Amino acid sequence: MKADLVIKNARVVRHDGEFHGGVAVKDGRVVLTGADEVLPDATRVIDAEGRVLMPGLIDPHCHLGVKFPYPEDMRTETAAAASGGVTTALLYIRNLKESYLPFYEERKALGEENAVIDFGFHFGIQREEHIAEIPEIIARTGVKSFKCYFGYEPDNPIGIVPATDGWVYAAMRILSKVPGGVINVHCENTQIASWIKKEIAATGRQDLGAYTESRPAFCEVETIRRMIFLAEKTGCSLHLVHTSVGMGPVLAAEAQARGVHVTVETCPHYLTRTCYDEDLDMRAKISPPLRDRNELEGLWEGMLNGSVYSLGTDHVPFLPKKLEDLWTEFPGVVSFPWELSLMLHFGVHQRGLPLSRLVELNSFNPARRFGLWPRKGHIDVGFDADLVLVDLDEERTVEHTGKGTCIYEGWKLKGWPVMTVARGEVVYENGEVAERHYGRGRCVTVPA
Numbered sequence: 001m002k003a004d005l006v007i008k009n010a011r012v013v014r015h016d017g018e019f020h021g022g023v024a025v026k027d028g029r030v031v032l033t034g035a036d037e038v039l040p041d042a043t044r045v046i047d048a049e050g051r052v053l054m055p056g057l058i059d060p061h062c063h064l065g066v067k068f069p070y071p072e073d074m075r076t077e078t079a080a081a082a083s084g085g086v087t088t089a090l091l092y093i094r095n096l097k098e099s100y101l102p103f104y105e106e107r108k109a110l111g112e113e114n115a116v117i118d119f120g121f122h123f124g125i126q127r128e129e130h131i132a133e134i135p136e137i138i139a140r141t142g143v144k145s146f147k148c149y150f151g152y153e154p155d156n157p158i159g160i161v162p163a164t165d166g167w168v169y170a171a172m173r174i175l176s177k178v179p180g181g182v183i184n185v186h187c188e189n190t191q192i193a194s195w196i197k198k199e200i201a202a203t204g205r206q207d208l209g210a211y212t213e214s215r216p217a218f219c220e221v222e223t224i225r226r227m228i229f230l231a232e233k234t235g236c237s238l239h240l241v242h243t244s245v246g247m248g249p250v251l252a253a254e255a256q257a258r259g260v261h262v263t264v265e266t267c268p269h270y271l272t273r274t275c276y277d278e279d280l281d282m283r284a285k286i287s288p289p290l291r292d293r294n295e296l297e298g299l300w301e302g303m304l305n306g307s308v309y310s311l312g313t314d315h316v317p318f319l320p321k322k323l324e325d326l327w328t329e330f331p332g333v334v335s336f337p338w339e340l341s342l343m344l345h346f347g348v349h350q351r352g353l354p355l356s357r358l359v360e361l362n363s364f365n366p367a368r369r370f371g372l373w374p375r376k377g378h379i380d381v382g383f384d385a386d387l388v389l390v391d392l393d394e395e396r397t398v399e400h401t402g403k404g405t406c407i408y409e410g411w412k413l414k415g416w417p418v419m420t421v422a423r424g425e426v427v428y429e430n431g432e433v434a435e436r437h438y439g440r441g442r443c444v445t446v447p448a
Contacts, residue, residue, distance in 0.1 A: 056087025246298015
């Protein structure tokens with residue numbers, strides 16, 4: 001057998017351990033793994049020179065096509081993702097019309113015309129009709145993951161329709177009967193945050209800390225408790241997205257011990273930044289907000305002890321921030337190109353996070369959670385050849401030249417992806433994504 005691609009002389013790291021050797025790829029899939037001497041000849045052979053080869057990252061949390069045209073974002077941002085070792089991105093998308101079905105078909109088609117990497121969808125519940133449509137959506141699109149948003153007032157600057165507990169409960173009752181069905185919840189107590197915001201905004205404060213203090217950590221903790229309660233009552237699987245509080249993983253672990261299927265996602269910004277960092281201003285407004293050092297350390301404890309389940313970037317390329325008013329500023333930052341490097345630098349190098357645990361957080365767990373297993377998230381025979389080659393010792397400074405707001409500009413990080421392979425094709429090498437790769441991505445959320 002002659003393979004299409006062989007990567008040899010690598011430190012191959014999976015969620016369940018590692019070995020020295022490499023992988024052989026044919027027709028977009030892994031056909032052999034093992035020591036260098038057992039690997040076949042190939043059209044292209046890459047010597048990894050002892051560097052780390054990991055499964056490509058599955059980023060289960062991003063927002064594209066919100067403030068820039070969707071086809072444009074699917075080009076620019078999936079290329080940025082590929083540069084960061086991301087080989088599959090799952091988009092949280094919102095549709096204000098009655099049905100998601102025409103919207104899905106349009107977004108799927110436009111995505112496949114432009115994306116560099118594979119992609120899929122979660123659907124935001126934005127009106128009551130969306131709840132009734134869930135069974136048909138699942139049957140006709142394959143999407144089994146739905147999101148409810150708390151923490152947004154009705155007049156929020158990005159037009160999100162906030163959920164009610166009734167919406168969540170009704171959706172949970174339906175999804176609890178669907179194998180693989182999951183409700184994702186943005187947890188913040190909307191009413192309490194709104195009340196405190198009025199008090200703090202009235203003081204005239206415009207510093208980033210004021211935004212955090214207007215929606216304190218207990219607002220998130222309270223809603224996490226409430227969502228876990230509803231999940232326990234309905235038997236629905238619950239995913240806590242972009243968790244910013246240290247109590248999130250603790251509460252989830254306690255619920256798991258009672259048999260509740262609840263998982264916790266956090267994001268690189270909550271693990272590396274605080275709302276009181278002196279170099280940050282309203283440009284670093286994120287929803288939920290950056291928090292203080294205690295919450296950051298609590299999340300790292302969950303990263304290291306296993307109670308944080310997965311990582312997502314919450315990458316959102318908004319228009320340049322206006323820097324006029326903290327309270328009406330768009331929330332959101334971009335992280336696709338740097339998530340892996342941030343975790344290598346602050347997790348692996350500084351805190352001793354095992355590489356196998358990082359693979360679990362970035363690839364294995366997201367694949368299992370969102371119906372991509374046993375196709376993605378692992379390096380083994382039969383899996384898509386989604387791979388990232390990492391130089392653990394390379395030091396590089398973060399430079400942001402794309403869309404959106406970067407809150408890591410100028411940071412020197414140790415550990416960078418140097419090559420990304422998506423479904424057997426090298427899509428990122430020598431610091432760039434070639435033009436021919438645009439439009440090769442495929443939608444992974446499709447009917448069974």
